[in-house]
Amino acid sequence: MAGTELSVPSEQFTKIKAWELMPPKALEVVQEEGACRGREHLGPGNVEAQDTYGLLEAKMLEGERGLVLTTEESEKHIVTLQTVHFSSEDVQLQDVGWLTPQGREGVQGAVRQASGGEQSLLWLDEGSQQCVAISIQEEAYTLQELEVMQLHVLEGSVAVASEDTKFVVSLAESTGWVKLEKGQGEDQPSAEGGFRAQTQEQFFLVEAKPGDEGSDEIVLTISNLNVGEQEDRPASGQGHVEKANSTDNQKKAKEAKRPFCCDSCVFTSSRISSFNRHMKTHSTEKPHVCHLCLKAFRTVTLLRNHINTHTGTRPYKCGDCVMAFVTSGELVRHRRYKHTHEKPFKCSICKYASVEASKLKRHTRSHTGERPFQCSLCSYASKDTYKLKRHMRTHSGEKPYECHVCHTRFTQSGTMKIHVLQKHSKNVPKYQCPHCATIIARKSDLRVHLLNLHTYKATEMKCRYCTAVFHERYALVQHQKTHKNEKRFKCEYCSYACKQERHMTVHIRTHTGEKPFTCVSCNKCFRQKQLLNVHFRKYHDADFIPTVYQCPKCSKSFSRWFQWVRNLGGARLGGSASSSLRRLRSGCSGCPLPRWRPPMAIGKGFSSSPCGPFHWAAQ
DNA sequence: GTTCCCGACGCCCTCTGCTGGCACATA
DNA sequence: ATATGTGCCAGCAGAGGGCGTCGGGAAC
Structure with missing residues (x-):
């Protein structure tokens, strides 16, 4: 490709000032190349650029992309093309270095958000009627190396990010001027499919000049060499019919079919009626007012649907159930969900199928692991907006669900439902373990029970009392219980x-x-x-009081409990004290007492349950 | 220009399952 | 008194169903 040098009207210049910041990566590149940062100065007549500089300085709060410019051998300078995020009244840019001599006003309505993958994009606005887009693949270049991937004059409002279109920046050694030469390549649809090009190839001149003496800056100037053609362009803010003067015949034919382009978004249409209807979406005007609640709407259709919510008008009734809907589409979808179970959207990876495409899209994230919705307070990211919203309750502490019985609050409705069911309901379902007699309230806990007690484990578990080994914890526990009363x-x-x-x-x-x-x-x-x-x-021990067991019948006292038992009847029946006790407890016919009762101890003595085993409590 | 139809988006819901703190029983 | 085991329970996230709403293409 041949370079072309042209004279440039100075008033059309867009000036880029060298930036002091240098990203580490760019610095490494410079150091590897043995370069040092040159000290350049602002040139005369740079008031315009100074304004841009100030605006950039205010805007460039983040990002560190740098462009290394060489004006002379071994001298390198950094032009910083940083990500600039504009306020809402500006058009939003991402990963875009942005410069304009008109300042904030020059941006509105002309600069577009663009995605260039790894590229950095530089968009220049010229009076909101045309844009220059330059995408840069790397973070740092010398001017000799600088390869601008795109340079398009945009008519209207949209542009295509093209990797094929190349412009080579060469440095005019004698003057330090940089010239952009037109390269080959054609427009192609953007990766996002959102931008369509209606471009007119033009020549631009980029000049790199030293700044004022004592300044660390150089000025990179990009000039439009085809300014005369702007005269015929329609004013911005209105939709317009595009000129189909692209060199790409295929694109020309395509564009000719859709001549109506919205100036505020990427919308295009082949019909003026569709275009006019679309333009209403950008308007805040809501001329259609509900006579019942005075709420206003943009279109008659929206108002009609709204009024239907007042009147309860749902003309599309389901033939298989009582449901009714405002539109036929809702009815069709309802029938697919509830009655026909038709699921046209099928997952290519698993057997999942859905009624709606959006559900398939959501499902696909479970395969890809994509989590587009990032929590602003922690590292959690969710696959859909609702989960993120639900997650945010963990930070806010919000518990929107309240038990109507005990007024306990819960973060999720399902948790509350389980609570009400198991705390305040009769006939609560229980889960019987299939391997043992355990009954567990929750299915998930039964799963834990099965996992802990009934899962085969490869490692042997030994009985603590004998040499038996088991591979299931439940069997081990049951076995060890057999040792319980064993005199081992x-x-x-x-x-x-x-x-x-x-x-x-x-x-x-x-x-x-x-x-x-x-x-x-x-x-x-x-x-x-x-x-x-x-x-x-x-x-x-002088304070010691001996335990005395007193017979409730004859008031005779004994120092030992078995003497007291024998007195009660054991001696008459014969045998040991323990056998006497057994007879007493069983209500033996020969015993004077119908049933065992604990002895009345004076001082320290017995404690016992009437029916249970004896416990020696005096220690 | 209006209306119908459809796709897309967003919201809310339920069901499900895992996790860890807690209370209690037992060793 | 202490350690350990286990069921109970609330918290939380994953996945998917269902429906309201909006915007745009196409037919009327």
Whole structure:
């Protein structure tokens, strides 16, 4: 491609000022190339650029993209093309370096949001009638290397991001001027499909000049060389018929079919009626007022639908149920959901199918893992808006669902429903474990029960009392219960056996003669601490009151409970005190008492349940 | 220009399942 | 007194169903 040098009307210049900021990545590039940052100065007559600079400075609060410019050998400068986010009255830009000599007013209605993937886009507005778009693949270039991927003059309001269109920036060594040369390439639909090009290829001149002396800046100037053609363009703010003068015949034919373009969005239409109707969507005017509630609407159709909500008019009634709808489309959808179960939208990965395309789209995120809705307060991101909204309650503490019985509040309706069902309802469903007698209130807890107790485990679980091993925890627990009343501690010297190890320890002392408990007052030794305590209280404690068991019939007193039992009848019947007790408890016919009652102890004594086992409470 | 039809978006709902704190029983 | 096991329970997120509303293409 051949370069073309043209003279440029200075008043058409859009000036880009070198920026002091240098991104680390760009800096690395510069350092690798052995370059140093040059000190350039603002040139004369840059008042216009100064305004732009100030605006940029205000806007460039984030982003660090830099463009390395070389005006002389070994001298490099940074033009920062930073992401500039405009306020709502401006057109929003993302990942876009933006410059305009007109300032804020020049942007409105002309600059468009664009997506260039990895590219940075520079949009320049010229009086809201044309735009220049430059996309830059890398963060830093020398001017010799700078390859501008796109440069389009936009007629109307939309543009295409094209990777094929290339312009090469070359540096005129003698003057430091940069010239953009027209490259080959054609427009193509954008990745988002939102932009259509109606472009007119033009030449631009980019000049890089040193700034004023003492300044760190250089000025990059981009000039439109085809300014005369702007005269015929329609004013912005109104839809207009596009000129189909593209060199692309295919695109020309396509555009010729859709000559009505909205100036405020990407909408195009082949019919003026559709276009006019669309333009109402941008208007705040709502001329159609409901006579019942004075609410205003943009269109007659919206008003009619609204009035139907007052009157309850739902002309489309379902033939299979009582539901009725305002529109036929709602009825069709309802019938698919409830009656025909027709699901035209089928997932290509699984068997899922849905009535609506949006549901399939939502479902697909469960395969892709896409989570477009990011929480602003934590790292959580959800796959749809409702889950994010529901999640936000975890930050706000909001509990919108209240139990109508106990007024407990809940974050989710389902949680409250379970609460009401299980706390305030009769005939609560229970879940019987299929492997044991356990009944569990919640299905999810039954699952936990099955997982913990009835799941086969590869590692062996040993019984703590014997050598048996199990692979299921429930079987192990059941087995260990069989050891519960077992006298598994057996004396190695005699036939004595007991349930508890501590009992065996005491018993062994009868064989070894060991008496580890010594009275501090008389040095007498005992095998058991309890015996020592009894001895100490009886012989060395002045406050000790001995336990006395008194017969309720004859008031006779005994120092030991089995003497009291024998007195009650055991002696008459013969046998040991324990067998006497068994007879008493069973209400033996020979016993004077119909049923066992706990003895009346004076001082420390018994505590017992009338029907349960005996407990020795005096310790 | 109006109306019908359809797709898209958004909202709300239910069902489901996992998690961890808690209370209680038991060892 | 302490540790451990287990069911109960609320919190929370995943997935999907259902419907109201809006905007645009096309027919009328």
